[in-house]
Amino acid sequence: MNNHSSIVLIIGNSRLHWALFIDKTLYSTGDIFHLSASIIQQLAQCPTLDNWLTAISLPNNLPIIPDYPIPLILASVVPSQTALWQSYPHLRLITLEDVPLERMYPTLGIDRALAVWGAGITWGFPTLVIDAGTALTFTGADNHQCFVGGAILPGLGLQFASLGQETGQLPLLKPGLMISLPLHFAMNTSDAIQSGVIYTLLSGIKDFIEAWWRLFPGSQVVMTGGDSNLLKTYLYQQVPDIAERLIVDNYLIFQGIGNIVIR
Numbered sequence: 662m663n664n665h666s667s668i669v670l671i672i673g674n675s676r677l678h679w680a681l682f683i684d685k686t687l688y689s690t691g692d693i694f695h696l697s698a699s700i701i702q703q704l705a706q707c708p709t710l711d712n713w714l715t716a717i718s719l720p721n722n723l724p725i726i727p728d729y730p731i732p733l734i735l736a737s738v739v740p741s742q743t744a745l746w747q748s749y750p751h752l753r754l755i756t757l758e759d760v761p762l763e764r765m766y767p768t769l770g771i772d773r774a775l776a777v778w779g780a781g782i783t784w785g786f787p788t789l790v791i792d793a794g795t796a797l798t799f800t801g802a803d804n805h806q807c808f809v810g811g812a813i814l815p816g817l818g819l820q821f822a823s824l825g826q827e828t829g830q831l832p833l834l835k836p837g838l839m840i841s842l843p844l845h846f847a848m849n850t851s852d853a854i855q856s857g858v859i860y861t862l863l864s865g866i867k868d869f870i871e872a873w874w875r876l877f878p879g880s881q882v883v884m885t886g887g888d889s890n891l892l893k894t895y896l897y898q899q900v901p902d903i904a905e906r907l908i909v910d911n912y913l914i915f916q917g918i919g920n921i922v923i924r
């Protein structure tokens with residue numbers, strides 16, 4: 662039997678997330694920084710496994726010989742990056758029209774739509790997805806597979822970056838510096854920033870989850886994105902009963918895409 666492989670790229674605001682599907686199986690995944698225009702051009706002109714290996718360090722011990730050109734499935738929330746891929750010879754661009762959810766609004770991010778679809782098919786509807794990426798988003802869907810709305814705020818890294826970059830005296834902190842939560846009322850600048858950002862973020866997350874459970878009691882809540890494990894760890898220390906019910910799944914968008922296009 663012939664195997665078919667495809668590469669899935671999700672272009673987020675800070676990073677690019679890739680997956681290799683072999684037939685319907687999610688074979689491997691990774692995160693890299695955005696690719697330069699010249700690398701993308703090279704891939705578009707010569708879409709071989711070797712070029713993909715160099716561009717995104719795909720595993721080079723594949724159990725199959727991939728098709729040529731290697732099919733590329735792309736979902737992007739960065740239009741300038743999307744534009745660079747238009748000349749790729751075997752490109753399938755995923756848009757909201759591909760996502761079988763009802764009642765989405767036209768400017769909804771494709772990452773949010775795919776993540777909530779992926780969460781629903783993997784963990785069951787209704788579902789609330791918390792994507793802790795560059796932006797932190799809440800995205801809900803009900804048991805009729807209808808989009809229920811959500812919210813957008815600056816993610817953990819962006820909150821630290823905005824304080825570090827837009828003030829004269831505050832240092833630039835990165836997420837993940839502390840393992841246990843600081844005191845609420847801190848006695849130095851670094852702890853004060855961490856306390857302010859983390860505690861307000863955690864109570865915001867708690868508030869949205871509780872509001873969701875008032876609408877959909879017993880619903881799954883799934884967290885994904887670059888800061889998901891860190892935030893779940895903090896949430897355990899602050900509200901263990903909520904954290905215990907929270908699923909972390911970093912493959913939601915890939916599962917959503919796989920379900921839609923790889924059949």
Ligand SMILES: Nc1ncnc2c1ncn2[C@@H]1O[C@H](COP(=O)(O)OP(=O)(O)OP(=O)(O)O)[C@@H](O)[C@H]1O
Pocket residue numbers: 672673674675676677738772792793794795796816817818819836886887888
């Ligand atoms: N190796 C890493 N490089 C960069 N960011 C990382 C890394 N590991 C964890 N992170 C965290 O990931 C967050 C960004 O998340 P993610 O990579 O999911 O965002 P993204 O690429 O913008 O995707 P999205 O647009 O879906 O949010 C940052 O706040 C950062 O703290």
Ligand SMILES: CC(C)(CO)[C@@H](O)C(=O)NCCC(=O)O
Pocket residue numbers: 674738768769770771772773794796798813
């Ligand atoms: C909110 C982000 C930046 C999260 O990646 C992305 O989903 C996006 O650009 N969305 C468009 C606006 C919206 O979802 O309402």
Ligand SMILES: [K+]
Pocket residue numbers: none
């Ligand atoms: K923007």
